[in-house]
Amino acid sequence: MAGKPKLHYTNGRGKMESIRWLLAAAGVEFEEEFIETKEDLEKLRNDGSLLFQQVPMVEIDGMKMVQTRAILSYIAAKHNLYGKDLKERAWIDMYVEGTTDLMGMIMYLPFQPAEAKEKNLALIIERATARYFPAYEKVLKDHGHDYLVGNKLSWADIHLLEAILMAEECKPDILSAFPLLQAFKGRISNIPTIKKFLQPGSQRKPPADEKFIAHVKKIFNM
Amino acid sequence: MSEKPRLIYFNGRGRMESVRWLLAAARVEFEEIFLDTREQYVKLIKDGSLMFQQVPLVEIDGMKMVQTRAILSYIAGKYNLYGKDLKERAFIDMYVEGITDLMHMILMFPFSPPEAKEKNLALITERATHRYFPVFEKALKQHGQDFLVGNQVSWADIQLMEVILAVEEKTPAVLLAFPQLQAFKTRMSNMPAIKKFLQPGSPRKPPPDDHYVSTVLKVLAEE
Numbered sequence: 001m002a003g004k005p006k007l008h009y010t011n012g013r014g015k016m017e018s019i020r021w022l023l024a025a026a027g028v029e030f031e032e033e034f035i036e037t038k039e040d041l042e043k044l045r046n047d048g049s050l051l052f053q054q055v056p057m058v059e060i061d062g063m064k065m066v067q068t069r070a071i072l073s074y075i076a077a078k079h080n081l082y083g084k085d086l087k088e089r090a091w092i093d094m095y096v097e098g099t100t101d102l103m104g105m106i107m108y109l110p111f112q113p114a115e116a117k118e119k120n121l122a123l124i125i126e127r128a129t130a131r132y133f134p135a136y137e138k139v140l141k142d143h144g145h146d147y148l149v150g151n152k153l154s155w156a157d158i159h160l161l162e163a164i165l166m167a168e169e170c171k172p173d174i175l176s177a178f179p180l181l182q183a184f185k186g187r188i189s190n191i192p193t194i195k196k197f198l199q200p201g202s203q204r205k206p207p208a209d210e211k212f213i214a215h216v217k218k219i220f221n222m
Numbered sequence: 223m224s225e226k227p228r229l230i231y232f233n234g235r236g237r238m239e240s241v242r243w244l245l246a247a248a249r250v251e252f253e254e255i256f257l258d259t260r261e262q263y264v265k266l267i268k269d270g271s272l273m274f275q276q277v278p279l280v281e282i283d284g285m286k287m288v289q290t291r292a293i294l295s296y297i298a299g300k301y302n303l304y305g306k307d308l309k310e311r312a313f314i315d316m317y318v319e320g321i322t323d324l325m326h327m328i329l330m331f332p333f334s335p336p337e338a339k340e341k342n343l344a345l346i347t348e349r350a351t352h353r354y355f356p357v358f359e360k361a362l363k364q365h366g367q368d369f370l371v372g373n374q375v376s377w378a379d380i381q382l383m384e385v386i387l388a389v390e391e392k393t394p395a396v397l398l399a400f401p402q403l404q405a406f407k408t409r410m411s412n413m414p415a416i417k418k419f420l421q422p423g424s425p426r427k428p429p430p431d432d433h434y435v436s437t438v439l440k441v442l443a444e445e
Contacts, residue, residue, distance in 0.1 A: 052320045052353055063312060069291070070315035077308055086299050090285060093292035098274050135273050 005030040005060040008044060010219065012212050013205045014107065015068045016056045018100075018162060020204065022072055024197035025158045026079035032203065038219050069100075076155035088150045095136070095148055095156040099163040102132045106166050110213045111222065121170060128167045133178050136160055140180040146187055153191070161188045169207055227252040227282040230266070232441065234434040235427045236329060237290045238278045240384060242426065244294055246419040247380045248301035254425065263441045291322075298377035310372045317358070317370055317378040321385050324354045328388050332430045333438075347393045350385075355400050358382055362402040368409055375413070383410040391429055 005023060009016035011034040023030050035041050035055065045053050051066045058065045061078075065071045076082040076092075083089045105124045112120050139148055148156045164185050167174045175182050188194060197204055208216070216222070227245060231238035233256040245252050257263055257277065267275050273288045280287045283300075287293045298304040298314075305311045327346050334342050361370055370378045386407055389396050397404050410416055419426055 051316060051357055052323070061309070063309070065312060065316065067316050067319035070312060070319050073315055074308065074312045077311070086296065087283070087285070089299065090287060090292060090296040093295050094273060094287065094289050097289035097292055101274070131274055 004028075005058055007032045008035065008049075008057040008059070009055050010035050010216055011205070012208050012216065014056075014208075014216070017205060018068065018103070018159060019056060019058060019071055019075070021158055021162050021197065022075050022079075022081070022155060024203065025153075025191070025193050026075065026081060027193045028075075028079065030203070035219060038221075041219055072096075072155065081153065081155045081158070083150050083154055084152075088154075091149045092154050092156040095139070096159050098132050098135060099156075099159045102128060103163050103166055106170060110208055110210075111217075124167070125171050125174065128170075128174055129177065132163070133167075133175070133181060136184075137178045137180050140184060146184075153188075157184075157188055158194070161185060161194070226250075227280055229254045230257065230271075230279040230281070231277050232257050232434065232438055233427070234430050234437075236278075236430070236438070239427060240290065240325070240381060241278060241280060241293055241297070243380055243384045243419065244297050244301075244303070244377060246425065247375075247413070247415050248297065248303060249415045250297075250301065252425070257441050258437060260441050260443060294318075294377065303375065303377045303380070305372050305376055306374075310376075313371045314376050314378045317361075318381050320354055320357065321378075321381045324349055325381075325385050325388065328385075328392070331392075332435050343392060346389065347396065350389045350393070350396055351399065354385075355396070355403060358406075359400045359402045362406060368406075379406075379410060380416075383407065383416065 005028065007016060007019065007030055009032070011032075020030075035044070041055070044050050044055070044057065049064050050057055051064070054066060056066065056068055056071065058071050060071075060074070065074065073082070083092050102124075105120070105127065109117065109120055109124065136148065143151075145151045147153050148160065161184075164175065164181060175185065189198060196202060227250065229238055229241060229252055231254070242252075263277075266272050266277075266279070271286050272279055273286070276288060278288065278290055278293065280293045282293075282296070287296065295304070305314050324346070327342070327349065331339070331342055331346065358370065365373075367373045369375050370382065383406075386397065386403060397407065411420060418424060
């Protein structure tokens with residue numbers, strides 16, 4: 001009998017947050033084991049639990065999965081969030097790669113040197129409003145459906161909502177020029193599993209503060 | 223009638239090389255359009271051909287596909303190089319992601335400042351020999367089969383072959399401590415489609431030189 005997936009990561013968003021979102025949206029309960037110290041990380045490495053000595057690591061269905069994208073793809077396919085055929089999967093993959101690039105920029109912002117922060121934040125806002133959001137706004141406009149691909153909820157929709165909320169944390173009115181994305185945000189947020197995840201007390205993690213960044217840097221020797 | 227896939231990129235390896243490898247290994251003929259000028263790139267953007275204003279772009283099966291990983295996943299899925307079930311796909315994905323991380327270091331190397339090059343080269347060699355190659359050596363040793371996953375050639379094998387050759391170009395003796403990988407490399411080299419790709423005159427691109435670097439910077443206006 002398969003137990004609940006178990007997530008190994010620090011007690012913060014980072015690269016694991018997209019996995020928490022996807023499992024939550026799919027209605028899958030999961031456990032978390034937090035890496036609090038350098039020693040915790042070394043233990044995982046020495047146990048041979050980390051294929052490339054890196055986290056995220058998710059214990060799922062008898063596998064110790066690593067590599068965020070591999071983990072997300074597996075969960076999406078297993079829970080019917082990956083489209084109905086190869087072509088729908090191709091569009092989902094393209095869209096997810098875009099939101100991954102945008103969220104990656106936001107994720108790394110606190111780790112950039114202080115003097116580059118203002119410039120990098122401006123770049124994030126520029127990319128969000130001139131490169132990424134226009135692409136998704138156009139997709140929704142062109143087909144007029146509620147979801148990005150195949151008229152059905154997929155990994156791409158969940159990932160886009162996550163990216164929108166992260167971008168709004170950078171600039172609250174960042175969706176002002178994107179009416180369809182505003183409506184999309186409202187719709188997807190109201191899906192029961194996602195609504196639950198967005199409420200206090202869920203396993204969703206808060207944005208990293210300075211104290212947490214220092215803590216993470218210490219664990220990973222950054 | 224299905225036309226040949228068409229690859230739009232710079233005339234060099236970069237992020238498109240893995241796509242060339244995969245198509246070649248799947249015995250799929252393809253066409254290429256090379257970006258030499260900024261005007262070509264700006265036109266692609268104005269035409270709405272680039273979803274996120276970036277290349278690689280691959281026109282395939284009526285789609286203008288962007289994002290290297292999406293393109294590679296589609297090709298692997300279409301040509302039966304993605305395992306037989308979800309779990310095999312999971313292992314292929316894990317292996318490919320690790321290889322991609324190593325490949326990315328090599329890809330970015332020509333664009334690193336001269337003073338960082340020695341350090342970056344050492345890091346590539348270190349990661350290859352201590353983090354990535356041991357994983358694949360162990361996988362092959364444990365199951366004793368010819369291919370990484372499911373006893374049949376997959377995207378993971380082709381990607382591993384590509385990265386082995388790329389690292390060897392920088393550190394020729396890198397496979398010294400990896401007998402399984404040496405045998406793997408020989409086996410893969412002898413597969414007809416790959417053997418053909420490794421011969422002169424194939425679409426395989428040479429290692430990046432200064433001209434390639436300056437073309438990329440000029441086209442993307444990142445000078």
